[in-house]
Amino acid sequence: MTARITDVARAAGVSASTVSRALRGRPGVSEEVRAQIAAVADQLGYTASQSASSLASGRTYTIGVVAPYIGRWFFGTVLDAAEQVFSAAGYDVLLYNLGSPEARKRFFTRLPVRKRVDAVLSLLIPDPDESAALRSLGVPLASTVGGAREGFTVVGIDDRAGAESAVRHLVNLGHRRIGMISGASGPLHWTTPVDRREAYLSVLADAGIAHDPALEADGGYTVEGGEQAMTRLLAASRPPTAVFAQSDEMAMGAMRALRRHRLRVPEDVSVVGFDDHELAEVVGLTTVAQPVAGQGTEAARLLLRQLDEPAEPDAQPPADKVRMPIRLVLRETTAPPSPRGPQ
Amino acid sequence: MTARITDVARAAGVSASTVSRALRGRPGVSEEVRAQIAAVADQLGYTASQSASSLASGRTYTIGVVAPYIGRWFFGTVLDAAEQVFSAAGYDVLLYNLGSPEARKRFFTRLPVRKRVDAVLSLLIPDPDESAALRSLGVPLASTVGGAREGFTVVGIDDRAGAESAVRHLVNLGHRRIGMISGASGPLHWTTPVDRREAYLSVLADAGIAHDPALEADGGYTVEGGEQAMTRLLAASRPPTAVFAQSDEMAMGAMRALRRHRLRVPEDVSVVGFDDHELAEVVGLTTVAQPVAGQGTEAARLLLRQLDEPAEPDAQPPADKVRMPIRLVLRETTAPPSPRGPQ
DNA sequence: CTGTTAGCGCGTTCAC
DNA sequence: GTGAACGCGCTAACAG
Numbered sequence: 063m064t065a066r067i068t069d070v071a072r073a074a075g076v077s078a079s080t081v082s083r084a085l086r087g088r089p090g091v092s093e094e095v096r097a098q099i100a101a102v103a104d105q106l107g108y109t110a111s112q113s114a115s116s117l118a119s120g121r122t123y124t125i126g127v128v129a130p131y132i133g134r135w136f137f138g139t140v141l142d143a144a145e146q147v148f149s150a151a152g153y154d155v156l157l158y159n160l161g162s163p164e165a166r167k168r169f170f171t172r173l174p175v176r177k178r179v180d181a182v183l184s185l186l187i188p189d190p191d192e193s194a195a196l197r198s199l200g201v202p203l204a205s206t207v208g209g210a211r212e213g214f215t216v217v218g219i220d221d222r223a224g225a226e227s228a229v230r231h232l233v234n235l236g237h238r239r240i241g242m243i244s245g246a247s248g249p250l251h252w253t254t255p256v257d258r259r260e261a262y263l264s265v266l267a268d269a270g271i272a273h274d275p276a277l278e279a280d281g282g283y284t285v286e287g288g289e290q291a292m293t294r295l296l297a298a299s300r301p302p303t304a305v306f307a308q309s310d311e312m313a314m315g316a317m318r319a320l321r322r323h324r325l326r327v328p329e330d331v332s333v334v335g336f337d338d339h340e341l342a343e344v345v346g347l348t349t350v351a352q353p354v355a356g357q358g359t360e361a362a363r364l365l366l367r368q369l370d371e372p373a374e375p376d377a378q379p380p381a382d383k384v385r386m387p388i389r390l391v392l393r394e395t396t397a398p399p400s401p402r403g404p405q
Numbered sequence: 406m407t408a409r410i411t412d413v414a415r416a417a418g419v420s421a422s423t424v425s426r427a428l429r430g431r432p433g434v435s436e437e438v439r440a441q442i443a444a445v446a447d448q449l450g451y452t453a454s455q456s457a458s459s460l461a462s463g464r465t466y467t468i469g470v471v472a473p474y475i476g477r478w479f480f481g482t483v484l485d486a487a488e489q490v491f492s493a494a495g496y497d498v499l500l501y502n503l504g505s506p507e508a509r510k511r512f513f514t515r516l517p518v519r520k521r522v523d524a525v526l527s528l529l530i531p532d533p534d535e536s537a538a539l540r541s542l543g544v545p546l547a548s549t550v551g552g553a554r555e556g557f558t559v560v561g562i563d564d565r566a567g568a569e570s571a572v573r574h575l576v577n578l579g580h581r582r583i584g585m586i587s588g589a590s591g592p593l594h595w596t597t598p599v600d601r602r603e604a605y606l607s608v609l610a611d612a613g614i615a616h617d618p619a620l621e622a623d624g625g626y627t628v629e630g631g632e633q634a635m636t637r638l639l640a641a642s643r644p645p646t647a648v649f650a651q652s653d654e655m656a657m658g659a660m661r662a663l664r665r666h667r668l669r670v671p672e673d674v675s676v677v678g679f680d681d682h683e684l685a686e687v688v689g690l691t692t693v694a695q696p697v698a699g700q701g702t703e704a705a706r707l708l709l710r711q712l713d714e715p716a717e718p719d720a721q722p723p724a725d726k727v728r729m730p731i732r733l734v735l736r737e738t739t740a741p742p743s744p745r746g747p748q
Numbered sequence: 749c750t751g752t753t754a755g756c757g758c759g760t761t762c763a764c
Numbered sequence: 765g766t767g768a769a770c771g772c773g774c775t776a777a778c779a780g
Contacts (some may be wrong), residue, residue: 064520064543066773077751082775090749107541109519113465114773117456117756127500131485133698138481142474145502154517157470157500159488174497176452177407177757198450200407285687314687321689341684344628344657346664355476409757420767425759433765457757460772520773 065106074102085110124154125365126179128169130186131161134283135311135339136354137185140206143358144183151366153180160186170195181365187211187252202368204361207252210383215368217361217384221254224350225261225306227390228334231348232304233269236398237332240266241302243291243312245283258308258336277302281312288315296323303399304332310339310349317345317395328397338391346394353386360384408449417445428453467497468708469522471512473529474504477626478654478682479697480528483549486701487526494709496523503529513538524708530554530595545711547704550595553726558711560704560727564597567693568604568649570733571677574691575647576612579741580675583609584645586634586655588626601651601679620645624655631658639666646742647675653682653692660688660738671740681734689737696729703727 071078076095084091084099091099102108116122125148129137145155156179160166170192175182181202188196188211196203197213204215232240242262245255259278266273276298279291288307292315295302307313313335317327325331335342338351364382414421419438427434427442434442445451459465468491472480488498499522503509513535518525524545531539531554539546540556547558575583585605588598602621609616619641622634631650635658638645650656656678660670668674678685681694707725 067775068773078774079752079776080750083750086775092749095749109516110775111460111520111773112517113456113460113520114756115775117454117460117758118773118775120756120775122456124499132475132488133478133482133485135476135478135481138478139476141500142476142502142504145475145500146504146508149502149508149511154521155500155502156467157484157488157498159485159492159498161485161489165489165492168492173450173452174455177454177456178497285683314684318687340628341657344661345688410759411757421758422760422768423766426766429759431759435765438765453759454757457772458759460774461757461759463759463772 065103065108067108067110070099070103070106070108073106074099082110122178122180123152124156124179125362126156126158126175126182128158128160128182128184128186128188130159130166132157132159136309136337139340139354140185140358140361143355144362147359147362147366153366173199175199180369183361183365184214202365204365206357206361207254215361215364215382215384217357217364217386219352219357219386219388221257222261222264224336224352224388225258225308226265227388228306228336228350229262229265231390231392231396232306232332232334233265233271235304235332235396237302237304238271238399239274239277239300239302239304240271241277241279241295241305243279243281243288243295243305243307243316245308245312246280255308262306274298274300276300281307281309281315283309283312285311285315285318288312289319290315292316292319293323296320296325302331304334304396306334306336308336310335310337310342310347313347313349313395314339314341314345317347327395329400332396332399334396342391343393348393348396349391350388351391352388357386360386408446408451410451410453413442413446413449413451416449417442425453465521465523466495467499467522468705469499469501469518469525471501471503471525471527471529471531473502473509475500475502479652479680482683482697483528483701483704486698487705490702490705490709496709516542518542523712526704526708527557545708547708549700549704550597558704558707558725558727560700560707560729562695562700562729562731564600565604565607567679567695567731568601568651569608570731571649571679571693572605572608574733574735574739575649575675575677576608576614578647578675578739580645580647581614581742582617582620582643582645582647583614584620584622584638584648586622586624586631586638586648586650586659588651588655589623598651605649617641617643619643624650624652624658626652626655628654628658628661631655632662633658635659635662636666639663639668645674647677647739649677649679651679653678653680653685653690656690656692656738657682657684657688660690670738672743675739675742677739685734686736691736691739692734693731694734695731700729703729 067078067081071081081099084096132138148155184205193211206217279294281287281291313333335347335349338349342349410421410424414424424442427439475481491498527548536554549560622637624630624634656676678690678692681692685692
């Protein structure tokens, strides 16, 4: 049916080994023969069987990418960027979408990537057990989205600094009642929500503003959740005049809730997000910008570099920690508090 | 290093064949022995080598998914949904991101999925040559996003009907100068932009409205492009009082352009989108809703069904064509034209 | 520079 | 119900 290496060998009048060497650019084949083999292979539409090749060589030329919620802008963008780097380097990408707890559990117990991939890029932060499972694969590991983890190369941002700049901006505008819509640390054991919250508390403290627990609500990192969280904040006895949302999607949800309550942004309530979502500019959202695609690209590159290195067993796993730059982008959803307040 | 089937066999006191049969649920193994083997395998953390298994059996239990721009909401959402179906059925997903022409060309000339996948789901419409290349793989094929293609099971929507409902809505509100922001058919050989445009022209004709080419602009299916397209429309000698954008992302770009020109939506200009993007509700966008995740789910299911069928060679490839439902969702970006017009 | 010889780890006959 | 042999298609080590 489809051509095998022996077909090419016979047609080119050489042995299978020579075909193998020629097609993979290994030394030890005359240019003349190489060209001849390439022509024959091309004409026969020959591609080496991945299974056979990897069985014999031990290499798969495949990267496993583990992500939660690919449909979410952030992860989709990171995945997109990482995939481009991998495929340009000749690697295929095996995708595992671990949005649901069942999918996640299934993945980590069965570990379908075992013997299937040369490396794993995780877009979520595996918890300690999961990390250990991944380490047991014995391949290079990388991860984006904060939180150092043993054995992982991690590419992320300074969540504290980002959140601080956002909250400080609100303080500088004169706000005193500043709410926060956070993301549950929940099943994802990542430090991001924690770090951003600490930054929030710290800036408030520096400004001499007492912390009011009624001004914090969980938005679960979704638009819908952000809307509900904002609604809860508005139900407080003294609602906030400004809100820091830990993601742009929650910020947009909050804006929607505000509109429903006939409150204007920023006249009645200021809103700051985090991420610089593709559509943040469309809605004029002030936000903390981070290089999202950049993190995918960088993590992918670091992983490939480890694959290229001759794997000296004495060298420690290069637990690099790369910090990508962030910056506060001022748009139209923040302003000084209204003298009358949001009521 | 990692356990092989012979390790399990030895530890369980049986032969490798029995382990193979037991673990894959094939008949011919006593329940007692099966349980014993499962326990041993579990304890050893044994997973069959994908390469060896697929080399021996010919099946890969892997689906190739080909997509453009995974970072775009639409494709990310379809991919997310499809992946869930595949992985729940025990299939892995090999992802190919064909956003750039180079990546696309590389994929179709090298066809890295050959002998690597049991089926292919394409989220883009391959041109005739590309379709032929995919057919040469000899595996079931499916595709989302419009356009029938020989040998493909396609899951899509009625683009004409959707666009008609959007434009008719504007006509019914009393608009006569109705612009359209379209997506270039460009390198993607899909019928969607063409179908939607025909619907636009047809509704205008039915309403006795002369077609003005100055009211059409290309937005390339991006937010940015939509913004530029709207800007061009506004520069017309007689700008539109309403705009139909062929995607929500372009519609949001258009809204942004309108805001920059100090025009209000819908008081000065009405806007209708297409897709019902996750954030359409946030910005109050009137749009034609289509089941995006649903298309991914359905296409994945149809593919799996073909895989399960005993592949009777006499039966024609089931070139199903599934139409998913659409509906116009009225929100806050459409209203009757202002008596004074947008100037 | 090239051909020959062995496996890689598993699924699949076929015997028993 | 179970085990022994064979081969899937390729790459690696060894000759020459």
